[in-house]
Amino acid sequence: MKASKLRVMACLLSSMLVLSLAACGGGGTQSTASSSGGAASSKPASSAAAASSEAPKAEEGDAPLTEITLPIVDEPITVRYWYPMSSSNLGQMKDYGDSEAYIELAKRTNINVEWIHPVGGTELETFNLLFASSDMPDIMFTSTEEGNKYMYASGPEAAVTDGYFLDLTELVPMYAPNYSRLISDPAVGKHTVTDNSVRWGFNLIYQGVRQANFGPGIRQDFLDKAGLDIPVTYDDWYEVLTAFKAMGVEAPMYISPDGLSVTSEFLTGYDVGKAFYQVDGKVKYGPVEDNFNEYLEMMKKWYAEGLIDQSFSIRALYIPDDDLMLNDKVGSCDTFATWCGKAYYPSRGAVNPDFNLVGAPIPVKEEGQVTHLRNPDLKVRSTVMVISAKTKYPTELVQWFDYQYSEEGAFLMSYGVQEGKDGSYYIEDGVPYWGTLITKNPDGLTQSEARTRFSSFVPLNEDYGRIMRARTPEQLAAHNIWTIETSKDDWTIPNSLTMSADDNKKLAGVMGDINTYVQETVVKMIMGTSNTSFEEFRKQINAMGIQDAIDIYQAAMDRFANR
Amino acid sequence: MKAVRTRLQKEWLENKAVYVMILPVLIYYFIFHYMPMGGILMAFQDYSPNLGYFGSKWVGLEHFKSFFTSYYFQRLLVNTLMISVKDIIISFPMSIIFALLLNEVRSKAFRKGVQTVSYLPYFISMVVVCGLVRDFTEAGGFISNMFAAMGGPQDGLLGNPGYFQGILIGSNVWQSLGYNSIIYISALSAIDQELYEAARIDGAGRWKQTLYVTLPGIASTIIIMLILRVGNLMTVNYQKIILLYSPATYETGDVISTFVYRKGLLDSSYSYATAVGLFNSVINLVILCVTNWLSRKYSETSLW
Numbered sequence: 001m002k003a004s005k006l007r008v009m010a011c012l013l014s015s016m017l018v019l020s021l022a023a024c025g026g027g028g029t030q031s032t033a034s035s036s037g038g039a040a041s042s043k044p045a046s047s048a049a050a051a052s053s054e055a056p057k058a059e060e061g062d063a064p065l066t067e068i069t070l071p072i073v074d075e076p077i078t079v080r081y082w083y084p085m086s087s088s089n090l091g092q093m094k095d096y097g098d099s100e101a102y103i104e105l106a107k108r109t110n111i112n113v114e115w116i117h118p119v120g121g122t123e124l125e126t127f128n129l130l131f132a133s134s135d136m137p138d139i140m141f142t143s144t145e146e147g148n149k150y151m152y153a154s155g156p157e158a159a160v161t162d163g164y165f166l167d168l169t170e171l172v173p174m175y176a177p178n179y180s181r182l183i184s185d186p187a188v189g190k191h192t193v194t195d196n197s198v199r200w201g202f203n204l205i206y207q208g209v210r211q212a213n214f215g216p217g218i219r220q221d222f223l224d225k226a227g228l229d230i231p232v233t234y235d236d237w238y239e240v241l242t243a244f245k246a247m248g249v250e251a252p253m254y255i256s257p258d259g260l261s262v263t264s265e266f267l268t269g270y271d272v273g274k275a276f277y278q279v280d281g282k283v284k285y286g287p288v289e290d291n292f293n294e295y296l297e298m299m300k301k302w303y304a305e306g307l308i309d310q311s312f313s314i315r316a317l318y319i320p321d322d323d324l325m326l327n328d329k330v331g332s333c334d335t336f337a338t339w340c341g342k343a344y345y346p347s348r349g350a351v352n353p354d355f356n357l358v359g360a361p362i363p364v365k366e367e368g369q370v371t372h373l374r375n376p377d378l379k380v381r382s383t384v385m386v387i388s389a390k391t392k393y394p395t396e397l398v399q400w401f402d403y404q405y406s407e408e409g410a411f412l413m414s415y416g417v418q419e420g421k422d423g424s425y426y427i428e429d430g431v432p433y434w435g436t437l438i439t440k441n442p443d444g445l446t447q448s449e450a451r452t453r454f455s456s457f458v459p460l461n462e463d464y465g466r467i468m469r470a471r472t473p474e475q476l477a478a479h480n481i482w483t484i485e486t487s488k489d490d491w492t493i494p495n496s497l498t499m500s501a502d503d504n505k506k507l508a509g510v511m512g513d514i515n516t517y518v519q520e521t522v523v524k525m526i527m528g529t530s531n532t533s534f535e536e537f538r539k540q541i542n543a544m545g546i547q548d549a550i551d552i553y554q555a556a557m558d559r560f561a562n563r
Numbered sequence: 564m565k566a567v568r569t570r571l572q573k574e575w576l577e578n579k580a581v582y583v584m585i586l587p588v589l590i591y592y593f594i595f596h597y598m599p600m601g602g603i604l605m606a607f608q609d610y611s612p613n614l615g616y617f618g619s620k621w622v623g624l625e626h627f628k629s630f631f632t633s634y635y636f637q638r639l640l641v642n643t644l645m646i647s648v649k650d651i652i653i654s655f656p657m658s659i660i661f662a663l664l665l666n667e668v669r670s671k672a673f674r675k676g677v678q679t680v681s682y683l684p685y686f687i688s689m690v691v692v693c694g695l696v697r698d699f700t701e702a703g704g705f706i707s708n709m710f711a712a713m714g715g716p717q718d719g720l721l722g723n724p725g726y727f728q729g730i731l732i733g734s735n736v737w738q739s740l741g742y743n744s745i746i747y748i749s750a751l752s753a754i755d756q757e758l759y760e761a762a763r764i765d766g767a768g769r770w771k772q773t774l775y776v777t778l779p780g781i782a783s784t785i786i787i788m789l790i791l792r793v794g795n796l797m798t799v800n801y802q803k804i805i806l807l808y809s810p811a812t813y814e815t816g817d818v819i820s821t822f823v824y825r826k827g828l829l830d831s832s833y834s835y836a837t838a839v840g841l842f843n844s845v846i847n848l849v850i851l852c853v854t855n856w857l858s859r860k861y862s863e864t865s866l867w
Contacts, residue, residue, distance in 0.1 A: 069807040128831045132612045154611075162613040250703070257809065310702035313811035415639055418706040513634055519810035527811060529724065544634060 014426040054288035071110035082136035084123040091449030143289040145382040154501035162233035166387040168199040176402035191380040191496040201386035212375040215482035217335035241307040251309035254333035256318035268373035293534040341474030359478025382495035413459030425456040497556040606838035626838035644817040662747035681741025692804035754780040794851030
């Protein structure tokens with residue numbers, strides 16, 4: 001009896017061990033709660049007060065700066081910059097700080113940057129946690145792009161009033177002469193503030209207008225082998241994909257894991273968008289429109305016939321991974337202009353010597369049809385760099401950013417420092433070109449890697465000509481074919497819409513459930529595993545309150561039009 | 564009163580070292596397991612990090628109500644329970660059987676070898692395990708092809724809601740079978756060898772020995788492990804689900820913890836996510852108490 005008591009005790013002790021392990025696991029949600037709770041102690045510093053209490057560097061006191069004097073600070077300072085960066089751009093670099101353009105920028109301004117790049121796949125998560133931590137970096141990358149949002153949940157204006165983002169409304173006119181000049185154009189300026197004219201960050205701006213740089217791509221070498229032309233209509237696509245299938249291509253067409261194309265390229269031929277879009281100022285939501293079903297029916301048929309990647313729903317990304325691409329397993333996919341032609345993928349190790357990915361036009365029902373959605377032409381990007389309200393160097397950082405918008409600063413960030421045909425840039429007839437260090441790197445870096453290493457990947461005031469002038473004929477052809485006269489982008493909703501904190505909260509509540517529902521139902525409808533009819537699907541979305549979300553968008557659109 | 568104090572003093576003087584030794588553990592529990600409980604307040608607030616616990620608006624049970632009336636409530640609950648119950652039914656007895664079988668192996672070298680090999684998967688990183696599972700079960704993967712040849716789906720298993728829970732539990736078994744059996748193996752080694760001898764003298768064969776000596780010998784361990792496992796009924800291995808699921812398999816794969824992750828970390832609805840998490844923990848606690856009570860009533864073995 002005594003022995004059995006002991007045994008029970010032993011069991012109890014060992015189970016205590018297990019229990020403590022289990023408790024660790026169970027505590028997961030609570031410890032998250034506490035880590036965000038820790039931030040509660042940090043008080044919301046009034047950003048305006050923080051700004052005015054800082055002694056401005058400008059000697060003349062109240063007069064706005066007319067230019068940036070270098071160095072911006074006499075004693076070097078270091079700031080922290082949170083910036084998601086894909087490893088396909090970083091290449092062998094440790095962080096962005098190894099980029100020659102940023103090294104030179106630090107020399108000129110005396111402001112050093114300590115880069116924080118979140119681990120791939122956890123970007124959004126870590127971004128959201130920045131707001132719950134008391135340790136916010138001085139500068140953060142944000143984006144208001146639909147479907148790729150890095151933003152405080154209640155919106156940019158709330159982020160300013162809640163004491164996260166530095167209010168730049170007063171600071172930019174005072175300390176940012178170059179940026180002020182650029183945004184004095186109303187067509188540009190309109191996109192850079194909220195409805196209440198609050199300025200909360202520095203928008204990335206293109207010199208000139210950037211043409212669409214993302215769209216459908218197809219393997220020209222496969223087409224040649226099949227003896228077919230580049231597909232134009234949906235019927236052409238069907239024929240081409242069937243031919244690819246017969247040739248043994250594993251996934252004749254790769255599509256985004258949500259079953260819809262990134263910027264609605266494959267839906268717009270049916271006059272419908274994948275989510276919110278606007279027709280003459282009237283906001284619509286694609287999945288509840290009649291035509292959405294036509295798209296689903298087509299995809300369902302194509303999937304059943306094996307024309308679409310059979311694993312599309314479990315893929316990680318909207319673009320194929322290297323294994324699929326380099327081993328000839330994909331016949332067509334959405335792609336970037338930079339990745340078209342015979343250079344990019346072969347330099348990454350494509351096994352097929354004939355590899356040639358080219359741009360294909362936005363598909364239509366019949367030739368000559370006008371479409372309204374695609375990767376839009378852009379002047380102002382939805383990528384916005386913000387300064388933390390708690391930074392020790394508000395005016396210095398405003399000037400640091402502004403310098404990058406100046407002619408000299410923008411040139412440095414777009415072209416780097418090594419002059420010469422075999423350097424990072426050379427000038428011919430007054431026009432700058434990238435040198436072979438970037439276009440044909442001797443160490444075998446891809447253009448994206450070299451562009452990050454010897455200039456910066458996306459300068460704040462980017463000379464997009466630097467990229468266009470380095471294009472191969474196939475890459476230029478891709479740009480042109482995506483932007484032919486009949487494929488317009490006039491149904492796009494501007495990414496710079498802003499909403500009140502309440503609207504944002506309501507929208508998050510409604511769209512959270514709807515997005516999940518649409519995602520899973522669309523995927524299952526395409527795979528043919530759903531027994532929901534389109535009418536039921538639509539009815540359910542309506543029941544979940546889509547009209548409220550449309551109304552919120554409509555109001556935001558109207559306010560935007562009146563800015 | 565005085566007597567108590569002298570007793571305490573004496574106790575302290577005698578066992579000073581023991582108390583000092585346990586101190587770090589107490590501090591650990593306080594900091595990492597009790598302090599975070601304050602975060603539960605969030606569930607009853609419209610929490611915003613810049614306002615903190617004291618500034619955020621109190622909303623009572625609003626977040627609980629909206630979860631209970633949510634479109635996904637039923638599905639999340641059913642999935643969580645299904646995955647957990649299936650996991651208990653399948654992997655819990657497997658580790659016991661595995662331990663019993665190992666116990667019957669007489670060659671020590673062979674036994675050690677098998678034990679080591681079976682622990683190994685437990686120490687592989689979850690991300691790597693899920694990478695392997697994906698490769699095997701996507702369209703064209705080895706296991707997918709095997710199923711396709713036997714008349715299963717042609718477009719891969721992982722994207723198919725009907726197979727998701729099977730993949731999840733199957734890989735759980737592969738991963739943790741050996742590790743979970745450790746505690747039974749140690750319990751088995753504590754059984755008095757004389758009992759076996761006595762059984763053999765009474766004419767019991769291998770099977771009868773297992774039935775009448777081995778199993779009763781480890782019964783209390785089994786019951787305690789079962790209580791602990793059932794007490795965690797609502798806790799599923801969400802990291803693994805997050806790494807494996809996709810919109811196509813939400814139907815059978817989306818559970819309460821993954822929902823909390825999406826709401827809390829991706830949509831930053833902190834309060835709502837905390838409310839859902841709290842609901843989960845409360846159910847867990849209730850189940851633990853009920854199992855413990857049942858066990859005490861019927862088997863005399865219990866946690867407290």
